[in-house]
Amino acid sequence: MNLQNIIDKKDAAAQYMVDEITHICKTFEKRDPGSKGEKQACEYMADVLKNQCGCEHVELESFEENPNAFFGWIYFTITFVLLAIALLFVFPLASAVLIVLGLGLAFVQFGMYKKVVDRFFPQKTGHNVTAIKSCTGEVKRRILFNGHPDAVWEWPVNYMFGGVAFEAHAIICGVGAIYYLVLSILFMAQNGVSFGLPDTHSTLFKLALCGLVFLPFLIGLYFMWNERHIVDGANDNLSGCYMGIAVLKALQDEGIAFENTELGVILTGSEEAGLRGSKAWSERHKGEFDDVPTFIISYDTIHDPKYLMTNYRDLNGTVKTDKDVSDLFMEAAEAINIPCTKGWVPPLGGATDAAAFAQAGFRTTGITGLNHKLENYYHTRRDTYDNMNLEGLAGCFAISVKALEMFDNGAKQ
Numbered sequence: 001m002n003l004q005n006i007i008d009k010k011d012a013a014a015q016y017m018v019d020e021i022t023h024i025c026k027t028f029e030k031r032d033p034g035s036k037g038e039k040q041a042c043e044y045m046a047d048v049l050k051n052q053c054g055c056e057h058v059e060l061e062s063f064e065e066n067p068n069a070f071f072g073w074i075y076f077t078i079t080f081v082l083l084a085i086a087l088l089f090v091f092p093l094a095s096a097v098l099i100v101l102g103l104g105l106a107f108v109q110f111g112m113y114k115k116v117v118d119r120f121f122p123q124k125t126g127h128n129v130t131a132i133k134s135c136t137g138e139v140k141r142r143i144l145f146n147g148h149p150d151a152v153w154e155w156p157v158n159y160m161f162g163g164v165a166f167e168a169h170a171i172i173c174g175v176g177a178i179y180y181l182v183l184s185i186l187f188m189a190q191n192g193v194s195f196g197l198p199d200t201h202s203t204l205f206k207l208a209l210c211g212l213v214f215l216p217f218l219i220g221l222y223f224m225w226n227e228r229h230i231v232d233g234a235n236d237n238l239s240g241c242y243m244g245i246a247v248l249k250a251l252q253d254e255g256i257a258f259e260n261t262e263l264g265v266i267l268t269g270s271e272e273a274g275l276r277g278s279k280a281w282s283e284r285h286k287g288e289f290d291d292v293p294t295f296i297i298s299y300d301t302i303h304d305p306k307y308l309m310t311n312y313r314d315l316n317g318t319v320k321t322d323k324d325v326s327d328l329f330m331e332a333a334e335a336i337n338i339p340c341t342k343g344w345v346p347p348l349g350g351a352t353d354a355a356a357f358a359q360a361g362f363r364t365t366g367i368t369g370l371n372h373k374l375e376n377y378y379h380t381r382r383d384t385y386d387n388m389n390l391e392g393l394a395g396c397f398a399i400s401v402k403a404l405e406m407f408d409n410g411a412k413q
Contacts, residue, residue: 145244163374
């Protein structure tokens with residue numbers, strides 16, 4: 001199959017994406033994880049996939065979650081650290097234990113996206129969409145395009161001061177916690193673990209006083225996210241949702257059908273709550289697509305063309321994506337001379353839904369189009385439909401179509 005005609009219309013496809021994303025942002029309620037707005041967007045895009053993209057099977061799927069837990073760990077961790085500082089001299093063992101517990105919770109809940117404190121937060125219902133377009137003959141291969149329809153709660157520090165300040169704030173808090181952990185260990189080494197009053201003339205006491213410089217940063221982390229302000233999420237991540245939709249719609253408009261390649265779009269909600277939708281989808285559909293080689297290309301925040309990247313590792317660098325799927329996208333980019341970098345989602349970079357798919361055994365890669373040194377629109381009110389990048393969308397669309405063409409012709413299977 002030769003899809004050059006579709007590739008040549010990449011600019012029109014990009015404009016279609018922006019028009020549709022504008023409609024969703026203007027029409028429906030805010031799309032925080034597990035919200036009515038997230039469901040409305042899923043229902044609308046499911047209808048588009050069925051009636052405009054030729055998908056015969058379209059299903060809206062629900063799952064239970066506790067979305068506020070993903071950032072809610074902050075309340076536990078920072079409270080533990082502040083208590084540890086207060087207990088440093090009177091009960092240093094408790095101080096050390098509290099800091100270790102707080103840091104461990106942050107690593108597992110936020111760093112690894114595991115469910116630790118979820119039970120302490122309200123339960124909500126999130127939604128996914130699975131849409132499949134059949135081929136005309138025997139299914140020999142399958143490619144699924146993925147994006148997440150939810151939008152995030154705003155990060156005020158990134159909005160006011162930028163990504164460098166946001167990341168510096170988090171790092172300073174981590175350093176402060178470790179600083180007091182070391183002090184508690186030194187105090188126990190010097191005085192044991194018994195209760196006692198501080199020696200105000202000791203070096204350790206003076207170091208503890210110096211460490212109080214960390215307090216404003218630690219307290220400030222309580223306000224890392226603003227639950228009352230949900231961003232529009234035009235780039236993050238309606239752009240990812242509409243990348244696959246635009247590919248299927250372009251094929252449908254041109255009357256192109258594949259003989260042996262089945263196509264699909266999966267929209268997995270509540271990514272911003274810790275990949276909850278993609279984890280639920282992976283569990284629900286485990287083994288369902290094992291019949292033929294199945295690739296999942298997951299898109300997240302397709303914006304600036306100079307940062308278009310295929311991520312060979314995900315989830316803060318801890319999860320390996322599928323090399324064949326990643327290589328396919330890179331080779332497609334090279335074939336049509338559109339720049340795309342080979343990279344990874346680094347520590348403190350978070351994750352894309354590809355991480356959840358990879359952990360569940362699916363063959364997948366994550367495609368991003370943003371600077372991992374956070375831009376001021378990332379997770380802020382600047383992520384709007386009038387702050388999208390047509391060139392970035394068009395380039396990613398063209399590569400995606402070329403990757404589909406190469407896959408249909410037998411590449412990387």
